[in-house]
Amino acid sequence: MTDFDPSLRTGSYETSARDALDSHARRLYRRERWTYRRRIALMLAVACTGISALYGTSMLLWFGNTLSGLFDVVFAALHGVAFLWVLRDHYRLAAYWTMCLAIVQISGGTVLFIGPEGGFQYYLFVMPVVAHLAFSDDAAWPRALMTLAGFVMFAVAEEITYTRFWVDLAPVTLRAMFYLNIALAMLMIFLAVRYFANDARLANLRQGRLVLTDALTGLFNRRFVHQYGSEVLARCRRHDRPFSVLLLDIDHFKSINDEWGHAAGDTALRDVGTRLADMLPDQVVTARYGGEEFIVLLPDTGLGTALKMAEETRRQLDAVPVRATSAPIQLTVSIGVGCAGGPDGEDCDDLDVLIGYADEALYAAKSAGRNRVVARNPATTPAVAAS
DSSP, X not given: OOOSOGGGOSOOOSSOHHHHHHHHHHHHHHHTTSOHHHHHHHHHHHHHHHHHHHHHHHHHHTSOOHHHHHHHHHHHHHHHHHHHHHHTTOHHHHHHHHHHHHHHHHHHHIIIIIOGGGOGGGGGGGHHHHHHHHTTTSOHHHHHHHHHHHHHHHHHHHHOOOGGGOOOOOHHHHHHHHHHHHHHHHHHHHHXXXXXXXXXXXXXXXXXXXXXXXXXXOSBOXXXXXXXXXXXXXXXXXXXXXXXXXXXXXXXXXXXXXXXOHHHHHHHHHHHHHHHHHHSOTTSEEXXXXXXXXXXXXXXXXXXXXXXXXXXXXXXXXXXXXXXXXXXXXXXXXXXXXXXXXXXXXXXXXXXXXXXXXHHHXXXXXXXXXXXXXXXXXXXXXXXXXX
């Protein structure tokens, strides 16, 4: 949690960039608790078992056709075997099992008990979509095989009739069953396509998260700073609001690598990144800018507030050593502050130029002895704000 005084903030945006990407990360975590194959196998097993049990019960209790009802009930039990394969992590086998059973059940039930007028054969139109979902990582032949099997059995159900065991249904009931099956088949296609689209969208979000995140610290990276910061700076300038930048550099970082090794240096970078993310308000963006440099974007924040936040950041990082080795390592940071807009800020609309101003102030802080905060004041030369 932040230790900053809320009064230091002059305003805030309703949704920060970190909130948006972290919400995507939470959704990705929820979706990835199960593997892709497990989810597909379970959905297939649930759908086929449920529909089979529904029609089997209806034939037994409402239409009084024992043979047709037992046919569907037996297949419902067979579909239930897929749950055992899923529990044993045989997800591909569970998908094959369910789809092959469904093809046989649909075509066999249509020929033996209902006829094409019942519309059950249209469930076979779902097979190409489901095959692409279930076997997306496999070679093309399983998908082609399932699609071909679905087409062949659709033709069988349409062209072959065996009326000896047909269920005696009123024309109105048969027509209602036809439209119900068409609706369910279309719903299954819709859900399968929607699932595929969502999975592709989440994959893009996951890739985007990787592209915009620093692998070592977990903070945003330089690419995100320039993409997001330029947009927010333009928005602030358009509405005549200030925008500040803090550029932080770990003092004498090379000596840590030389004395303790690069593993200790990496630990120090991760620790500083974690502490920055924890101590700064959620509305700001904290990123690793490169090497031992970090950057903080402060929308809607004037120079005075930015200086106070920078000094508080410097003080907190100085107060607690980093435990990167058996002995604690004392770290200090130098911070340069740049501001666009507001009574004390620069007349600047370019993020690169504003970061350059903060870099000038950072260089002045280094030259003045390190472990201090310096702001670039447009009215004067860079002056030490706190030390």
